[in-house]
Amino acid sequence: MTLAPPLEARGLRKRYGDTHALDGFDLTVAAGSVHALLGPNGAGKSTAVHTLATLTRIDEGEARVAGFDVATQHAQVRAAIGLVGQSAALDEILHGRENLVMFARLHGLGTFAARTRADELLEALDLADAADRKVSTYSGGMRRRLDIAAGLITRPAVLFLDEPTTGLDPRGRADVWDAVRRVVALGTTVLLTTQYLDEADRLADRITVMDAGRVIAEGTPAELKSRLGGDRVLVVLPTATGSAAAKVAVAAAVSGEVRLDEERAEIVVEAGAEGGTAALLAVVRALDAAGITPTQVQLREPTLDEVFLHLTDRPTTTDRTATADGGHR
Amino acid sequence: MNTTSALRQSWIIMLRDLKHWQREPWTPLFGIAFTIMLLLVFGYLLGGSIELPGGGDYLSYLMPGMFALAMMFGLEGTMTAIANDSKKGVTHRFRSLPISSVAVPLGRAGADLANSTVELLVLMAGGLLIGWRAGGSWSESLLAVGLLLWLRFALLWLGIFLGLVLRGEGGVMAVQILVWPIGFLSSVFVSPQDMPAWLGFLAQWNPVSATAAACRELFGNPAGITDGILADHPVAVALVWPLVLAAVFVPLSARAYRRLSV
Secondary structure, eight states: OOOSOSEEEEEEEEEETTEEEEEEEEEEEOTTOEEEEEOOTTSSHHHHHHHHTTSSOOSEEEEEETTEETTTOHHHHHHHEEEEOSSOOOOSSSBHHHHHHHHHHHTTOOHHHHHHHHHHHHHHTTOGGGTTSBGGGSOHHHHHHHHHHHHTTTOOSEEEEESTTTTOOHHHHHHHHHHHHHHHHTTOEEEEEESOHHHHHHHOSEEEEEETTEEEEEEOHHHHHHHTTOSEEEEEOSOSTTHHHHHHHHHHHOSSOEEEETTTTEEEEEOGGGOHHHHHHHHHHHHHHTTOOOSEEEEEOOOHHHHHHHHHSSOOSSOHHHHHTOSOO | OOHHHHHHHHHHHHHHHHHHHHHSTHHHHHHHHHHHHHHHIIIIIIGGGOOOTTOOOHHHHHHHHHHHHHHHHHHHHHHHHHHHHHTSHHHHHHHHSSOOTTHHHHHHHHHHHHHHHHHHHHHHHHHHHTTOOOOSOHHHHHHHHHHHHHHHHHHHHHHHHHHHHOOSHHHHHHHHHHHHHHHHSSTTTSOGGGSOHHHHHHHHTOHHHHHHHHHHHHHTOOOSOOSSHHHHOHHHHHHHHHHHHHHHHHHHHHHHHHHOOO
């Protein structure tokens, strides 16, 4: 038993041509926790996971997984981890159970042990009812869960989940979230990457926010949310005309930062230390006093785009449409 | 990676490939139906008008050629299966597992050999029904079947290699078309001695011709050729040709599999 954290990285650098996929990346993940790497496309999340899983060589820096050096102890690292990629690595024609039995046997388990392990995992990931159906009949969420089960065959100390809910419908996302909680309950440490702040918030014990291959913020979801300006009050105005005046009125009433999107006639207010409800009331009072009737006022969590705006004072590096809708609500 | 575990892994992959056919049996069934159709077309439609050098019944000459041709055409199925598989997610998992890089190709080889054995038995039964007879001894007939599967085994690796290298639709289609002229440019349907000299020369050196000639000798069927190495030592050539093909394409396939990027 090692007391060292199951995942530790210091100053990782990885370059592809002129692009710095990782540019001095640091990470420490505590045993038995869920850690989220949060960032937009191209932030270096997948590269970070691939280097820790020994699929990609690092140019500089050092990393240890389950106590093994990723640069020199490939075999030991690979034996200690499970990796679930962005697309399901499953045999579509075989049944769910047959997939797990086959992978378990290829991992070296005997026929009986492979069957037992497959049944345990099907049970643990709530797939027992679908065990004897072809994978081609599975929903996206079921495939992802079977994929996670396949990653758990060897009882890895660390499970990497690369964007586990990308492309899933809300039901599938909820199923996968539930599956991740079950995995952690089994004692596995989980590192997951995500573009969705709410996903990191719901699942992770700690979140590392990445941008351009670097860590730009790190902490528990609560710490990060308060540091990132807390919840947001969204005000939608009937027209862009007079929106500047409305912004001035609102800004005078609250302590947090106020941003105006003229094109959409929207004002977004950072609730800050005073808290969401207090900010919401202050905003409504200020608008009322100024004689402005908005079409909509709501309190919501910050989107990834707003987090990045706050941290870097610029929108996410991807195109705004990908993140502006939050993609995840 | 030791040999025992590599063989065990290949066995597991082979069972998986066979299970695919059990779930979706149309591919192998269609393959067998197609070979029977070819047999009927050539045996009955065209067979009557062909005279053999050295004499003999055309159907008896044709059957061993059909067996060899079926073994060659099998490479197309191998190639398609490998090309399709390599594009799917499961290949990603196979490559990330701690298994030998020959396990997936070797598993495919095992499944395809099993399939070809069944196909061969069906073809031979069909041949017996329409009047073909194996005149040699039991051991000679068994050796002939062994040589046919040996050819299939060697060409399989060519199929695996092509499937891994030409993964696009275009490449696979090109090979599916090319197997026709290459299969026909052999002693399967017509004696090379009846062809223009240069074509006959190429046809004699086709590995399919060597296996066909060896089977004709072992089954006691008309040889269709009266001189040259295939007339004198057909069994030896039918042993060596596949050996050469396998020696080239087994390592090439293993390398192509390792280099596969999914």
